[in-house]
Amino acid sequence: MNNYLKRIFTFLVVFYFASSVFSQPPVDYEESSFMKSIKVNREQSYITALGGLGNIEPLVFEGAIIPYYMIHLNRTRWGIDLSPKIVIRMYNERSSPIRTPSYMPKVTFYYNTSNLGRASAPAPLFAFLSWQHHSNGQSDSFYMPDSTAINSNSGDFSTNMIEIGGSVTRHHNVSNYNPSFYKLSFEYHYKQCEQLAGKYGNFRINSELNSIIYSDKFPGESNFLKRQLHSVSAQLKTQWIMGDMINTSACDWKRLTTSLRLSIHPVALDELNFFVQYYYGQDYYNISFAKTLSVLRFGITADLSTKIRRN
Secondary structure, three states: OOHHHHHHHHHHHHHHHHHHHHOOOOOOOOOOHHHHHHHHHOOOEEEEOOOOEEOOOOEEEEEEEOOEEEEEEEOOOEEEEEEEEEEEEEEOOOOOOEOOOEEEEEEEEEEEOOOOOOOOOOOOEEEEEEEEEEEOOOOEOOEOOOOOOEOOOOEOOEEEEEEEEEEEEEOOOOOOOOOEEEEEEEEEEEEEOHHHOOOEOOEEEEEEEEEEEEHHHOOOOOOHHHHHEEEEEEEEEEEEEEOOEOOOOOOOHHHEEEEEEEEEEEOOOOOEEEEEEEEEEEOOOHHHOOOEEEEEEEEEEEOOEEEEEOO
């Protein structure tokens, strides 16, 4: 077996093991509408098939492991999410290298601002505050020797940010889209490695729309898709980057980031979904930030969630 095939196999084993372990709910836990909304707000772990179609470097795969640990301060009002997110790319080159993974630990505090915290509540509205670190674990010079070119192989990259925003999730049975999730947030990168100053774009406005249709809402009495699919979902994310940014004017389209992802959840698979995604915007892979990506890709996602309950 080739070396890169061994690495893919290893990653898939870890990915499946994590999805099996972290996604198990606690015994006797009644999930409130508020907690369901928090779950919709989370990013999903994923692995892509190769790099996709576009201007991304040739990859064997890109993958992210994003487990979540939930501290329940109050099941209908307060909550804290912890996530040691890691994103890696394996390049389709000799020896299939994995360069400068993105280490992105995150802590998010949620507060239910509505009075709709009951399990039957249709649309809890909540505010959140996040802190996140993003680095690549490297310590070499930011630039190549005797050059102004960025050292994308081993150059130092680190930034810290806070994000504040609000979100609403509609849980109801009168619409085929159940639930529908809307989010708006403001992101500020307050501390970075010195070389990122004036290059990264420190202030960002984020929005997200996520809708799910479950198979029991499909039209027809004996539909084949009802028997084969658990759900179909669509996610649209946009971001506008503000502040000084490398090789970018104040109204440049390079400041716009957009991601559209369609996912299907087959009945035969427990926590895994197949997805197709189009992404345009700043490369999110740490020190590769100076590149603007336009890529269509395919892969699988998983929900890696666990809960730490506190009465």
